[in-house]
Every structure is written in C-alpha cells, then in structure tokens.
Amino acid sequence: MKRLSALFLALLVASATLFAGCAPKVTSDTEPQQQPEGQQEGQQGEAGTISKEDMVVGFIYVGPIGDGGYTWAHDQGRLFLEEQLGVKTIYKESVPENQEVEQVLRSMVDQGAKAIFATSFGYMDYVEKVSNEFPDVKFFHCSGYKTTANMANYFGRIYESRYLSGIVAGMKTESDIIGYVGAFPIPEVVRGINAFTLGAQSVNPDVKVKVVFTSTWYDPAKEKDAAISLLDQGADVIAQHQDTAGPQQAAQERGAFAIGYNSDMSEAAPAANMTSSVWNWGPYYVEQTQAVMDGTFASHSYWEGFSEGIVDLAPLTANAPEGAAAKVEEAKAKILDGSLFVFEGPLKDQTGAERVAAGVQMTDQEMLSFDWFVEGVEGKIE
C-alpha cells in the first residue's frame, strides 16, 4: 500500500511529463488562440482597436448550456455573436458562484479573451476583483449592480414581458389560482412575480398567485416538485422563475397549463405551455463586442426592455385562451409608447397598505430593490 502509492504518483508524473513533451506541438496547430500572458498588449492596434482575428470573447455560465432555459438563452446570444461578427468565443458551463469564478476569468484572459460576459448574479464580487487585475480586458456582469472602469453590468426589463404573460395566465385560469415557482426571494424574482400578478389582475381581478421558492436556479427535479405542490393546492396555471422546463412538464402531466421563462418552452411541454417570457441577449452581445473591438467601450449599467428588444414574449401557442393574443398586443403597444408603465400606482402590498400612490411610477432604484409582494400574491419573502 505505502510504497505503491508513491510509485503510482511517480508514474503519473512521469506520464504527465511525457505528454507535456508533445503538447505544444499538437496544441499549437489546433489552438491558435493560446498566447502566453503579456502578449495581449501587442495585439492591439494603434487606436486601441482589436481586429476580428484577435478578438476572443469569453462567456461564463451558471448552468449547462443544455438546460433549455437561462443558460441556453445566453448561449444562443453567444452563437448569434459568432455568426454576426465572426469572432472567436469560448465558454465554460456550470461555474459555481465561488472562488472558481476568479480562476475561470483569469484562465480566459490567459486564453486571449478581450471581453468576458459573466452571466450570474453571484459572480459579481469575483468579476469586480478580477476586473481590477486586468484593466485592458472588458468585463460584463449580468444581473448585478457593481461597475468598475472596465466592468459594466447589464440586465433586461423582463418584468415587461412578465406582465404580458400574466395577462395570458389571468385569462386562462378557471380556479383563479395561479402557481408560481420562484428560485430565490431576491428583488429580481420578486419584481417578476409582482409584474406577472399585475398583468393577471388587469384581466382578472380575483386572481391569486401562490408562490413557492426552491432555493435553486437549476434543479429540474426540485423545480418540478415545487410545481406539483402548487398544483395540489388548486393552481391550474403554473408560471416559473427557474432555469429549466421542469415546472412546465409538471403542469402537462396534470393536465394544467403553464407559462415558460428564459426561452420558448413550448416544445418541452406542448400540451401545457401557452407562452414564455424570453431573453434575447444576442444584440447586446454584438453591440458591446463591437464597442470593445472599436475601442469605444464605456462602463455602464444597462437595463432595457421591449424598446431595445432584449426581452420578448414567445408566440402564443394553441393552448392560450381566445382573445389573449389581442390583449397582449394591445398592452405591448402601450408599454412601447409609454402609456402603460407596469409599476405605476396605486399599488398595494399584501397587507392592503398602499405602497405607491396613484399616478406615481416606481423608480429604477425602487424596482431593483423590490422586497415586498403586491396584493394578490400569496407567499413570503424571507
């Protein structure tokens, strides 16, 4: 046992060095993007521009790209970027929200990345730290609030789309109970639930939205179980703020209906899905990558909605109630021309107390730190 372990290690090291010998030859053919540290400076042109050939864009995902939801939507954006600009992209899936983020970021910079999109909230502090280490690389962090000279943050007003999907759900429900599977009780999720509820109430004032939190972004089984518990409580439509189509499938198995999120989930549950609130990251990725290549990048906080096309509502399926499409189009047009603002008073909280006075619109700051549910939501934020 004793000597053998040592022997085994020696062998492993030996075989490692053996392979190391042939590594550079082989990899240099297939991996032209690998450059030693410190060479990136020389790659940049006089005016800080970067040529298409030298541009490498990194993406860090919190789930696998096959999740059919959140990460899949980001990856579609990456593919769109490759197609539009012809730049090289690299990505890493399932990166946990801990120190590994830093290591992956550095590794990508080492592989020549000039711009990196980090697509989960929990990456924020690590991105901030690494952005200070590499002032020449531009970092984009999704769904947070911090910026540095070379770190921007970006997100979309998906609540606009949530409001529309709420209209569909509100018209469809017969029990007047809609189930909503949420990941975490954080402002992003709370905002979506509130917008969805307001949309549903706009066509069906009696509607109640029951919320269950799963404490995970990505866990198909857990998400599905949460949806089943809501169906057991009488919900006949399921909405979700989760990364997979688990809740959609739960609805389908029970003969109920569902509203998807992140990507068009109609294929995952064809008999249940009515529509989905979807992300369309591609245009932003193209715009920002181009800015980095042109040397015109400026740090920013990006938070746009329908007007910029970063969020959308997937086409209504045959499961959607009659007349819903017209209602949705009408509301969308109003949102676009500014005559409808989702979070405009009067808004009451769960206790019935007025939180936003009639005619007053919530500020971005207030929406970004949403920590209360509107009247009609059944659930607790804690």
Add this chain to the structure above:
Amino acid sequence: MIRMAKQGNMTGRKAAAIRVTAILLAFLASSLFIRILGHNPLAVYGSMLVGAFGSPMRIRDTLTVAIPLTLTSIGILVAFKMKFWNIGAEGQILMGAFAASMVAYNLGNLSRWVVLPLMFLAGFVGGGLWALLPAWLKMKWNTNETIITLMLNYIAIKWITFLQYGPWRDPASMGFPKMPNFASGAIVPKLFGIQAGFLVAILFVVLAHYFMHHSKGGYEVAVVGESVDTARYAGMNVKKIVLTALVISGGISGIVGMLEASGVNHTLNASISAGYGFTAIITTWLSGLKPLVVLPVSILFAAMTKGGGYIQTVYQIPQAAAQVLQSMILFFVIGSEFFVQYKLVFQRKKSPNPQEGGQ
C-alpha cells in the same frame, strides 16, 4: 465459480505492475472517449497539463485548489485512521468559516495580527465542535457516524444560507442576498501570489506525519482503528481518544473554512466549501492514509480538476464529458486497489490454496 480472496503479501513489483496497468487502461479508455468526442487524445491530455501548470498563473490557481484539499484530507485522515467514517468535512469547513466570519464581522477593524489568529482559532473551534457532535453521539448511543456526519453537512449549508438571506445580509447590497466582504484586516495576505494558507497546509502535513507515526496520541488512534477491544484491554480511554481525534479532524477542516473565506473569497457564503469536503475523501483514500502522500496526491488532483476545466474552454467539451473523463481515471486507479488487496480465484475441482496462488 469465481470468488474473492484476500491477497497475501504482494511483492512491490507485482502491485506496481497492477497499478501501471490500471493507469494505462485509464488512458486507453479515456482516449477512446475523447476520440468519440471527435478530438485528438494526446492533444487533449497535453491541454490538461497546460491548463494545470502551463503558466505561473495556472500553477497558482492549481495550488489554490490544492491547499484546501491537502488540509481537509489531513483532517479526514485523522478520523479515517480510527475507522471513524467522517463524511462531514464539508459541513465542518462551513462551520469553521462561520465561526471565523463571526470574528471577521465583529472585530475586522482591529489589527491583522489580532484578527487573523482569532479567526484561525475560531475556525478550529467551529469545525471541531461540528465534528465533536457526531463523535459524542456515537460514544453515547453508538449511532452511525457516516449518516450523522453526512446529514450535518446539510444543516451547515442551510445555516449559512439562512444567514445570507437573513441576519447577515449586507445592508449595502440593495436587497440582493449576499454577505458583506471582510475588512482588509480580516483577509489572509498573499505570499508569492498564493494565499499564505499554503504555509498552514505544509505545517499540518508535517505535524500530522509526526503525530501519526511518532507520537503516543497517533499510536492510540491507530490502535482504536484496528480494534477497540485491544485498545480497551491495553487500558486506553477509548472515549477520550475518539472525541479528541474528532475535534482535531473537524478543527482542521474548520481551518480550511477560515482560509477559504478569508484568503480566497473575502466573504462567507454556502458555496465557499466548493465540495472540498467530499473531494478530500477521495484524496485521503488515494494517499493510503499517509500524511506525506496527501500533499502530492492533492496537487495532482487539483491539477486534474484545473486541467479538466481548461479543456472545456479550449475544445468546448461539455462539462459533463470532462467529468466523465476525470471519473474514468479515478475508476481505474481506485479500482486497481481492489486487485492489489484481493484476487479473484477461479475454482476448479481441485481448488488451489488461495494463500499461495498467484505469487
């Protein structure tokens, strides 16, 4: 008929042959798998090495993973030597980090020379107490330590998550659930670009070696592991030995939590333990419960993790496939241990004496 028989004294050469075969088979099977994925196996292996050791930055990152693996393995080793199956290092890491963070958040503005030693101590106590609980339960009611330590992991994870969403949420985070970052006095400094915790890791490897092989305490732990009855017969206080060893075992994991929170993450959250508590079970086992072997095994394991991560971005191999690769290598290497310790006897009419055959 085939049956298993305990291997007699195997010559070093034969055992080595088995292991070499295992490694060759591992590479062969992995190569096949890489080929199926459509890549050149040699190029992929080369890239794994580049990813782990290809530049000073990569070496630093590999060592950053190797530090907690080494320390946690040492902690687990102390318990395993006693055949106390402590699967709870993950929770002990988190509770150590919790206790250290309590110091960091309350006294973080004091001098580093005061705060860091206090955090170190708190980390040891936090992890140690979390391991003392299952040890005490086992002594008192003979509970199954594997189940209890495993379940305590989840309690620790949920406890940290509760703090993150509740009492310890950073008021400056605009409603987002994150805990504040530590003040600079509560952050373990870097040495050669790596957190200074590597000194602690090396120190504990040496201490554990001395303790296990050259001290009365280590001898007692080994005897209890071999036979509790023998230990009792020899007049040892088994209860005291088990409880003390588990406090040391969990305490070392608690120090890992302190180092990871302070030296690497600069904050506390439920994912700072990063699965080290589970991975270290493998590295401890691979080291054959030898403290001095723990260090190289942990570095190699960290290299495999980093290399596996690197090939994902270089070849766009899905994460799941990269993990299949790592698992195949482990499967063969750990599997070979079976053939070192046991042999398969093919029984015919006249069955050979299992103690003699095969030599």
